[in-house]
């Protein structure tokens with residue numbers, strides 16, 4: 001039994017980690033400022049003797065005695081992290097510094113949730129961990145991308161300079177239950193739009209690609225990584241890659257098979273610096289963690305559509 | 317007459333800016349923690365009614381009423397910024413945040429001294445400001461490179477989110493009097509080694525290139541940039557490019573023309589992530605600031621060798 005801190009544990013991914021850790025019998029503390037997370041994601045653990053929720057902002061110093069830290073606190077969806085870019089930068093820089101300072105003091109191991117966004121709009125495809133990326137320092141996505149890049153560098157520096165045990169996951173697009181229905185990401189947008197009989201909004205021509213991983217695969221990978229002895233970055237993602245326009249058609253045929261895509265889709269202006277391709281090279285995760293994704297897009301979508309139906313009051 | 321803050325003003329470049337600003341009649345405050353800077357670089361202004369020196373660390377909050385901020389506080393030479401990588405990251409992240417917070421509060425304009433290192437080991441040559449770079453987040457240079465990248469992103473975010481007036485200079489390798497004789501950079505190392513009749517230390521095969529700018533050109537560019545209305549990054553550097561091995565020969569023939577390069581040079585192991593090429597594309601500085609470098613390498617070296625001679629007690 002370990003004492004484990006999950007920052008951002010009331011969010012989408014964090015709350016799924018909490019579930020697994022609680023079922024394994026660990027003592028879990030969630031620290032979250034509830035900016036994008038929701039109390040209901042962890043409600044089922046409230047009152048459990050092994051569980052504690054602390055409303056706290058990771059940008060402020062925080063003291064606790066723990067063995068492991070899953071450091072996930074950071075808004076993840078573009079509309080959320082662009083809501084207050086300066087705050088997003090502080091969360092990734094000062095917040096990660098604080099959690100590394102904590103890890104140093106109590107000799108805990110810290111897992112940092114970095115992102116495929118450190119590769120920016122990649123010129124290498126698929127992306128290996130050795131790729132240095134193609135990131136704009138001066139654009140609407142920079143607060144998130146450069147914040148996460150600096151978070152990795154902080155981890156590296158605490159490891160090299162002070163011997164702190166760090167783990168670094170570069171997470172690729174992930175979906176599943178507990179995504180916020182209005183978080184603005186493509187999976188939630190398309191499913192909710194489709195369920196509400198609205199047109200699916202494609203930004204730009206829809207030729208840009210993403211690869212979608214179901215959340216249970218990611219959570220398994222994160223826990224494997226935390227308990228491995230590998231301290232360099234590891235990609236965690238599903239290589240199953242779609243053009244966004246293809247993906248829109250897939251959602252339409254999944255939810256409203258009677259509609260023609262033309263009726264169901266509308267094109268909006270492209271967003272600035274939108275990565276044009278993204279697909280993980282998973283060979284490092286396979287060789288170091290013996291991990292690979294197992295849930296297919298169709299299986300994942302089934303569970304996710306079910307969740308969104310109940311979320312927006314359409315459960316059958 | 318303006319009230320001007322120069323952070324890092326006791327350092328090599330900062331002290332030259334101070335000289336020009338003082339001669340222009342401005343009220344100048346130098347804020348510096350004297351980590352790599354030296355009191356003697358600004359000694360000649362001590363006691364002047366328009367001049368003030370404050371020993372302060374930019375990582376800590378700082379209040380002052382000013383019109384312009386030249387934000388230069390940050391160790392610049394690899395041995396210095398690698399001495400305490402975590403401190404280097406704090407200086408660029410928290411330090412730049414503090415100066416932007418100050419700029420916001422007093423409605424000052426801030427010039428951030430970024431670096432050609434944001435291009436990393438560049439795959440585009442020469443480097444334009446539109447190039448996104450090739451930087452490792454996990455290596456010995458990352459604390460400096462990623463710190464400066466985040467500094468740019470902070471400037472961008474304060475500009476976009478709060479309307480703070482920012483200027484961003486990407487400075488390429490600069491040399492001249494007041495470089496610290498033991499700062500470990502190639503110009504100071506080679507000149508001091510040569511003057512002391514020691515072998516010049518080339519890291520690796522010496523095929524890597526750098527382009528060297530004399531400090532007076534840079535200072536003119538920085539002041540032009542500060543007073544321009546252009547708020548995107550601008551390269552400031554001399555495109556005169558040398559292989560480091562060529563540059564070593566040049567220094568030898570300049571200082572000890574009677575020596576054969578073979579006698580005078582020793583190869584040491586290459587350093588990790590050392591950029592293999594570097595040369596600025598200056599077209600933006602030319603079109604936006606009407607700036608181009610004017611001092612040749614030979615002229616600059618003459619003045620610099622003279623300085624190092626007196627610095628190490630060899631003045632004639």
Ligand SMILES: NC(=O)c1ccc[n+]([C@@H]2O[C@H](COP(=O)([O-])OP(=O)(O)OC[C@H]3O[C@@H](n4cnc5c(N)ncnc54)[C@H](O)[C@@H]3O)[C@@H](O)[C@H]2O)c1
Pocket residue numbers: 007008009010011012013014031032033034035036037038056057058059071072073074075076077091095113114115116170171172173174175
């Ligand atoms: N979902 C993805 O596809 C994806 C991809 C790459 C990386 N990630 C990373 O995984 C982590 C979790 O993402 P998610 O999808 O669960 O997002 P989310 O927005 O659902 O969860 C983030 C959680 O962090 C909390 N938080 C934000 N700022 C905070 C602060 N300053 N102090 C304390 N708590 C704060 C939020 O309230 C929320 O509960 C993030 O770090 C994100 O960058 C996610």
Ligand SMILES: NC(=O)c1ccc[n+]([C@@H]2O[C@H](COP(=O)([O-])OP(=O)(O)OC[C@H]3O[C@@H](n4cnc5c(N)ncnc54)[C@H](O)[C@@H]3O)[C@@H](O)[C@H]2O)c1
Pocket residue numbers: 323324325326327328329330347348349350351352353354372373374375387388389390391392393407411429430431432486487488489490491
């Ligand atoms: N010299 C170059 O070739 C070059 C190239 C690119 C960018 N730059 C940038 O220009 C600026 C000046 O560089 P330089 O060559 O004069 O270096 P320098 O080391 O001589 O000067 C830096 C100054 O900042 C001060 N300083 C460092 N950390 C500080 C802190 N936390 N608080 C307060 N003061 C602090 C030092 O004491 C020193 O006086 C730096 O920001 C550097 O990154 C220099």
Ligand SMILES: O=c1ccn([C@@H]2O[C@H](COP(=O)(O)OP(=O)(O)O)[C@@H](O)[C@H]2O)c(=O)[nH]1
Pocket residue numbers: 060061062063064097098099100101102103104105
């Ligand atoms: O239990 C702890 C220990 C440290 N920190 C924070 O972590 C950061 C870095 O810690 P470090 O020990 O390096 O502190 P510093 O040397 O900056 O005081 C600082 O902002 C601390 O406030 C924290 O939040 N909790």
Ligand SMILES: O=c1ccn([C@@H]2O[C@H](COP(=O)(O)OP(=O)(O)O)[C@@H](O)[C@H]2O)c(=O)[nH]1
Pocket residue numbers: 077078173184185186187189190201202203204208210244271274275
């Ligand atoms: O309603 C939407 C939301 C997103 N996207 C596109 O889907 C991709 C993934 O966007 P998301 O915000 O989910 O994640 P990220 O860009 O961070 O990978 C991007 O190319 C977006 O431009 C879209 O076309 N319509």
Ligand SMILES: O=c1ccn([C@@H]2O[C@H](COP(=O)(O)OP(=O)(O)O)[C@@H](O)[C@H]2O)c(=O)[nH]1
Pocket residue numbers: 376377378379380413414415416417418419420421
């Ligand atoms: O005159 C000032 C004003 C602000 N700051 C610092 O600048 C940072 C960002 O300022 P902001 O006003 O955004 O502060 P916050 O919202 O973080 O309190 C904070 O760390 C402040 O302490 C400063 O050093 N001097």
Ligand SMILES: O=c1ccn([C@@H]2O[C@H](COP(=O)(O)OP(=O)(O)O)[C@@H](O)[C@H]2O)c(=O)[nH]1
Pocket residue numbers: 393394489500501502503505506517518519520524526560587590591
């Ligand atoms: O004694 C030295 C110092 C530096 N260098 C090389 O000279 C170049 C410039 O190094 P410097 O530290 O001056 O600046 P930076 O690498 O930051 O441009 C790099 O390729 C170094 O490997 C060298 O060969 N011998």
